[in-house]
Amino acid sequence: MNIKQFLPHSLGHYVNFSLLFIITFILKLYNLPFMLGVTISLASVGLFLILRLYGVQKAIISAVIIHFLFVLFFQTSVFDIVFILEIICVSVLATFMKRGNLVFWDLLFWVFVGGPLSVLIYHLMYVQHIENVFYFQSMINVTNGLLNALLADILLAYIPFHKWMTSRRDQRRGEMYIHQILFHFSITMIIVPFLLIVGITNLHSHQLEKGQARQIAVNTVNSFELELLNWRQDDLRRLQLHGAVQRGYIEDIIQKYAGDEWYNVVVLDNDSDVIIASGLSSGDIHSAKEYEEMYEKREISPYFYRYIPYESENELMRWGEGYYLYWRDLNVSNLSAVVVFPLSYFQQRMFDTYIDQFQTFIVFVVLAMGIAYLLNRLLIRRLNNLAATTTGLPRKLQQKSVIHWPNTRVYELHSLVRNFKHMSTKLVSMFNEKEDMNEQLKEQASQLRESEKSLHQYAYYDMLTGLPNRLHFQQYLQELIKTYGEDRFAVIFVDLNQFKQINDTLGHVAGDELLKKVAQRLEETVSDNVKVFRLGGDEFTVVVHPVSDEDLRQLAKKLEDLFIDPIDVMDMTLYVSASMGVSMY
Known part of the structure; x- marks a missing residue:
């Protein structure tokens, strides 16, 4: 059996494909963290590149294999199939739709399939611990998917992958098209700055909120400590023994300084046992050692920590189950005060902001595509018409065909059309001169043939009898x-x-x-x-x-x-x- 029947392409073909597959797997494995559990995945970029460079079959098989490996080794949910469906749907659209690009096809997928399916899967598989979390996650997926499609389309347009394709059958032409450049420019100049502004604004807002939370915790603990300094030693000893009256006093103090706020205040004795906790049950409060065993700890500033569970259903929910804790020992009777800020509160604020901004994002996407369409209609169609008109122009002029020149108000295009008209006039004049010269040459050639015939007759035949001489x-x-x-x-x-x-x-x-x-x-x-x-x-x-x-x-x-x-x-x-x-x- 001939080995080429099993490996029809060159070795370099399979090496390049394997490298791209490995890069895609790594991009799927390591997402880019943003904030509060929001991550950005670039795995679809690799799959889109495989789709356009190596075909539909290899792209779909690669997506299925990567998903299977993640289900097998990384406990990814088997129902998380949007990753595969995106490649399948885009492949089908790319096969049957003659016009469009990766961004347009991916937008159709997320509007009609990916977005609704993501919301449904999150509702069925996960418990909603924050309002609108499923819609937020779906919107993040839509945004992430469209950015991946845009990035892949840009890479395919401007990076000469065709030079690295070693098999002639696999080589793609390396042309760049003006409509691609205009589309990428329009989308990039409108959407990317918008997303950067949204991301930087949200990040800055969260940093401010985090700083405000710490300041609130400092003020609350200091005020609480000042109140306790005015207590008698006898009351403080009874508080250490969890006296009911003293606990009631503590509740009044917490209510005074925390009230119905979105954070909770916890008072611990010298054994880290809970004396009082506002808005939390005793089971929700752990010792410092227990927190370190159950949560990933990070010190943000003195006494201010971030605790995130080691395991959860997904990254966004893992962060939603975490806390910011301000934990400080008081200078009163070996007591400790803990101010608990649930990260879900910050996530909720981010969700509400992003959901509002997502509507603006969709408007910007439509606006960018509209601008790209108008530029295409204004420039590209005129250029295509001009290209069609000038294709085979000498032949058309020779056949005396009627030339329909495109009309445009764009000065540069109008100048180009005018130059082509002038050139065609010169060509017609040259063709006419050529025809005249051809007629003259034909007549001269006929005369030369007659002269040659006469000379031959004179040289080799007797002029009187016509016999050979x-x-x-x-x-x-x-x-x-x-x-x-x-x-x-x-x-x-x-x-x-x-x-x-x-x-x-x-x-x-x-x-x-x-x-x-x-x-x-x-x-x-x-x-x-x-x-x-x-x-x-x-x-x-x-x-x-x-x-x-x-x-x-x-x-x-x-x-x-x-x-x-x-x-x-x-x-x-x-x-x-x-x-x-x-x-x-």
């Missing part, structure tokens, strides 16, 4: 000897008797007429092996090739019989005889 006779003999040197041939010399007397008595005109009549009779003997020549004056030769003795006798008898009948010349009857001699070779 002496030069022709000599060349013919040389050719016979050179080509048929071993064959026999005969040369018969024919000389008219008393021709000089006829010429002197009857005149040269009568002599010329006689020579013509004799030549006509000699031509009656011409055949494939018999040629007649006039050497000059009254001398003629007959060349016979090939020749046998019998043929030669018959020809000699025939030549002799030619002079039996008289010849009429200028109303006179002349009896002419000839002397003949034969030379054999």
